[in-house]
Amino acid sequence: MRKSDVIQLIFHRPPPTDPKHEKGLAFAPTNIALVKYWGKRDAELNLPMTSSLSIALPDKGAMTTVMLQDQAQETVIVNDREIPSDSEFVKRITQFLDLFRPEKKWHLNINIKMNIPIAAGLASSACGFASLISALNDLFGWQLAAHQLSILARLGSGSAARSFWTGFVEWHAGVQSDGMDSVAEPLSVEWPGLCVGLLTMSDKEKPISSREGMQRTVNSSILYTAWPKKVTQDLAILKQALHVKNFPLLGGTAESNALTMHATMLASWPPVCYFLPETIAAMQQIWSLRRQGLALYFTEDAGPNLKLLFLEEDIGAVKEHFPSVEVVNVFEKE
Amino acid sequence: MRKSDVIQLIFHRPPPTDPKHEKGLAFAPTNIALVKYWGKRDAELNLPMTSSLSIALPDKGAMTTVMLQDQAQETVIVNDREIPSDSEFVKRITQFLDLFRPEKKWHLNINIKMNIPIAAGLASSACGFASLISALNDLFGWQLAAHQLSILARLGSGSAARSFWTGFVEWHAGVQSDGMDSVAEPLSVEWPGLCVGLLTMSDKEKPISSREGMQRTVNSSILYTAWPKKVTQDLAILKQALHVKNFPLLGGTAESNALTMHATMLASWPPVCYFLPETIAAMQQIWSLRRQGLALYFTEDAGPNLKLLFLEEDIGAVKEHFPSVEVVNVFEKE
Numbered sequence: 194m195r196k197s198d199v200i201q202l203i204f205h206r207p208p209p210t211d212p213k214h215e216k217g218l219a220f221a222p223t224n225i226a227l228v229k230y231w232g233k234r235d236a237e238l239n240l241p242m243t244s245s246l247s248i249a250l251p252d253k254g255a256m257t258t259v260m261l262q263d264q265a266q267e268t269v270i271v272n273d274r275e276i277p278s279d280s281e282f283v284k285r286i287t288q289f290l291d292l293f294r295p296e297k298k299w300h301l302n303i304n305i306k307m308n309i310p311i312a313a314g315l316a317s318s319a320c321g322f323a324s325l326i327s328a329l330n331d332l333f334g335w336q337l338a339a340h341q342l343s344i345l346a347r348l349g350s351g352s353a354a355r356s357f358w359t360g361f362v363e364w365h366a367g368v369q370s371d372g373m374d375s376v377a378e379p380l381s382v383e384w385p386g387l388c389v390g391l392l393t394m395s396d397k398e399k400p401i402s403s404r405e406g407m408q409r410t411v412n413s414s415i416l417y418t419a420w421p422k423k424v425t426q427d428l429a430i431l432k433q434a435l436h437v438k439n440f441p442l443l444g445g446t447a448e449s450n451a452l453t454m455h456a457t458m459l460a461s462w463p464p465v466c467y468f469l470p471e472t473i474a475a476m477q478q479i480w481s482l483r484r485q486g487l488a489l490y491f492t493e494d495a496g497p498n499l500k501l502l503f504l505e506e507d508i509g510a511v512k513e514h515f516p517s518v519e520v521v522n523v524f525e526k527e
Numbered sequence: 528m529r530k531s532d533v534i535q536l537i538f539h540r541p542p543p544t545d546p547k548h549e550k551g552l553a554f555a556p557t558n559i560a561l562v563k564y565w566g567k568r569d570a571e572l573n574l575p576m577t578s579s580l581s582i583a584l585p586d587k588g589a590m591t592t593v594m595l596q597d598q599a600q601e602t603v604i605v606n607d608r609e610i611p612s613d614s615e616f617v618k619r620i621t622q623f624l625d626l627f628r629p630e631k632k633w634h635l636n637i638n639i640k641m642n643i644p645i646a647a648g649l650a651s652s653a654c655g656f657a658s659l660i661s662a663l664n665d666l667f668g669w670q671l672a673a674h675q676l677s678i679l680a681r682l683g684s685g686s687a688a689r690s691f692w693t694g695f696v697e698w699h700a701g702v703q704s705d706g707m708d709s710v711a712e713p714l715s716v717e718w719p720g721l722c723v724g725l726l727t728m729s730d731k732e733k734p735i736s737s738r739e740g741m742q743r744t745v746n747s748s749i750l751y752t753a754w755p756k757k758v759t760q761d762l763a764i765l766k767q768a769l770h771v772k773n774f775p776l777l778g779g780t781a782e783s784n785a786l787t788m789h790a791t792m793l794a795s796w797p798p799v800c801y802f803l804p805e806t807i808a809a810m811q812q813i814w815s816l817r818r819q820g821l822a823l824y825f826t827e828d829a830g831p832n833l834k835l836l837f838l839e840e841d842i843g844a845v846k847e848h849f850p851s852v853e854v855v856n857v858f859e860k861e
Contacts, residue, residue: 415757416750416790423749423794449796456750456790460757462783464814470804480798 194370195237196348200292202373203341208293210333212261217332221323221356222254223309225389225500227447227492228427229454230352230364232411232420239351240375242411243424244366246431247352249359250389250521255307255317257324259332262302270304281402289322289349293329303328309391318403322349323356343377360524361435363428382435383524390501390511390518392491394471403495406458406465414461423453444490444502451492469497475515482514528704529571530682534626536707537675542627544667546595551666555657555690556588557643559723559834561781561826562761563788564686564698566745566754573685574709576745577758578700580765581686583693584723584855589641589651591658593666596636604638615736623656623683627663637662643725652737656683657690677711694858695769697762716769717858724835724845724852726825728805737829740792740799750794757787778824778836785826803831809849816848 200208224247232242262268267290269276269283276283290301303325307317326346330337337345339357343364346353355362358379367375401409410417427450434442458465472493479501482489487510490502501518503511508520534542558581566576596602601624603610603617610617624635637659641651660680664671671679673691677698680687689696692713701709735743744751761784768776792799806827813835816823821844824836835852837845842854 415753415760416787416794419749419752426749445796449794449798452798453750453794456793459790459793460750460783460787462779464783464786464810466807466810466814468802468807469811470808473800473802473807474804476798476800477803480800 194235194372196292197295199238199344199348199371199373202371203337203345204335207295208333209335210294210299212332213334214332215260217259217328217330218257219324219327219331220254220256221320221327221353222249222251222359223317223320224249224352224355224362225492226352226355226494227443227502228424228431228450229494231454231457232407232417233351234366235370235372236408238372238375239347239349239354240372241351241364241366243421244364244428245352245355245424246361246363246380246428247355248361248387248389248523249356250523251359253309253391253521254320254356255305255324257306257321257328258304259325259328260302261299261332264300267300268302270302272306285318285349286325289325292348318350319352320356322346322353325349326353327357340376340378344373344375347372347375380432380435384435384438385524386505387440387523388501388503388505388508388511389521389523390503390515391521392475392499392501392515392518394469394475394497394499399467399496401465401467401495406461406467406495409461409463409465410458412461414457416457416460420453420457423450440488440504441490444488447492447502448490451494455493467493467496472497472499475499478514482510487511528569528706530626531629533572533678533682533705533707536705537671537679538669541629542667543669544628544633546666547668548666549594551593551662551664552591553658553661553665554588554590555654555661555687556583556585556693557651557654558583558686558689558696559826560686560689560828561777561836562758562765562784563828565788565791566741566751567685568700569704569706570742572706572709573681573683573688574706575685575698575700577755578698578762579686579689579758580695580697580714580762581689582695582721582723582857583690584857585693587643587725587855588654588690589639589658591640591655591662592638593659593662594636595633595666598634601634602636604636606640619652619683620659623659626682652684653686653690656680656687659683660687661691674710674712678707678709681706681709714766714769718769718772719858720839721774721857722835722837722839722842722845723855723857724837724849725855726809726833726835726849726852728803728809728831728833733801733830735799735801735829740795740801740829743795743797743799744792746795748791748795750791754787754791757784774838775822775824778822781826781836782824785828789827801827801830806831806833809833812848816844821845 226247228246230241230245234242323346343354355364355377361380364377430446491499560581562580564579568576657680677688689698689711695714698711764780825833
């Protein structure tokens with residue numbers, strides 16, 4: 194099964210690419226997985242080994258503007274800086290766009306504004322690809338539904354499948370080889386007062402991409418065999434925690450899931466380690482504060498930065514101990 | 528099966544405890560596991576889930592002197608400092624000695640000199656218990672063989688089973704419930720030029736004992752299920768590396784085994800993490816040097832300190848990058 198087959202299944206014809214507007218514009222929030230996606234069962238379609246569950250940061254993410262341009266290639270601008278056309282990022286975008294232009298007639302000017310660090314484990318490629326496909330949907334007037342955009346965005350970056358909604362989102366692993374059931378959907382639950390704190394230890398690009406780290410883990414880590422079971426358990430517990438609003442259960446499950454993911458990486462060869470010394474220092478501090486009674490947990494993606502999990506009532510305490518933290522009150526109404 | 532049953536199996540009568548000398552004296556080297564012992568199948572007898580393989584540091588360890596004393600309890604002196612009788616360490620020693628005095632008639636003055644940091648992941652309890660049982664053997668004239676001492680020392684501290692020989696030592700997990708086949712033996716292989724570098728990040732006592740960390744891992748870490756398989760694989764590879772003197776194979780296997788052990792801990796709940804920020808900084812530096820071509824590997828026990836593995840020809844390079852390293856040229860003849 195190839196990506197082009199999925200395009201056919203969504204559009205039932207070559208994707209219409211006559212512009213409906215001068216510009217296509219869309220925002221996609223970044224998402225933080227509480228139960229992680231780590232490992233693919235199909236690298237071509239980015240089909241995951243397991244389901245995953247995330248929370249969106251409503252105001253953090255990527256705003257993407259696309260316009261047709263009369264040039265022989267894409268222009269990609271991220272945060273006002275043009276990205277070299279031979280970079281990995283532009284190549285990935287170009288390959289993704291190729292899916293929608295089987296005969297390669299048009300090229301785009303793509304302007305992405307992100308208010309999160311790029312490739313530092315803050316799901317920049319997730320919100321990047323989600324906003325890009327939504328912007329294309331706008332430009333070409335495809336009028337696709339969110340679950341269809343979720344499937345298409347996944348072809349660019351797996352976790353992008355989750356970046357089409359705010360709040361809690363579950364990405365179902367699915368079982369089909371065409372991935373048409375590997376789609377995300379929002380959960381009908383809110384948690385006013387739930388906060389995510391971005392603790393940025395490094396905004397440098399990570400030395401091992403998620404893609405490479407995942408592949409190495411699946412191929413070489415003996416501990417990975419236990420990962421699908423861990424996810425199954427954690428998804429059930431986390432949904433229970435959401436249902437009864439048990440915050441320590443949510444926090445503990447998310448933290449344990451993240452640590453277990455990083456554990457599977459450490460057992461890879463060569464070792465995959467996204468920890469920096471600062472990461473460990475922050476973890477040790479969080480564990481110490483928790484022993485003192487503060488309901489503070491963390492999660493960590495494929496990068497050195499931590500995302501703190503806590504409740505609104507503890508914002509003051511968290512800021513006191515982590516002055517640089519950027520707090521997102523996830524369900525706060527403007 | 529109880530510890531006292533093992534005493535019966537070794538001595539076939541109450542252990543003779545009339546002193547043959549005024550003092551009993553013995554040295555036991557510390558040992559660094561290249562394939563780790565992590566997890567017990569029997570907590571009473573310290574029977575391990577898996578076999579393990581270590582290398583002894585010939586000049587690093589514990590020298591223990593024991594003398595009968597006319598007092599109602601033990602006196603335990605470590606590095607010229609008397610240890611409070613209500614401390615965990617003295618309690619463990621007292622309970623261990625109780626095995627050899629079913630009627631509790633005598634007490635000892637125990638003087639231990641260690642030239643390694645205590646309870647910092649340098650197997651201080653291993654060489655401590657190994658030297659203690661050997662000193663008792665000397666004091667009471669038991670004339671026990673090394674493999675019998677190995678079984679007895681294990682009752683005090685699991686990895687003490689390995690501290691009766693220099694060079695490479697394998698501790699066989701065994702299958703019997705009485706543990707009489709859970710005994711260590713030296714491997715008939717030497718590796719002139721093999722070096723261990725002690726890189727001490729902290730000589731503070733570790734916050735979670737090996738005993739507690741092990742138990743929590745076995746009870747709560749889903750990844751632990753894959754650990755026995757990892758050990759089986761690594762033992763086979765490591766023996767092959769010893770046989771053909773393939774140093775990168777030895778180093779890589781030892782490092783991967785250690786990281787996998789720490790990975791199983793990270794997936795415990797509450798998390799068991801012996802990493803300090805300095806540990807991660809040193810690991811990252813080692814990986815960076817290896818990418819530059821230096822054949823440098825590490826192993827790490829239940830503590831924050833790393834033990835570097837390298838060959839004699841690279842002593843200069845290792846000292847240049849890690850000025851504080853203490854190098855032990857394991858098979859060097861005096």
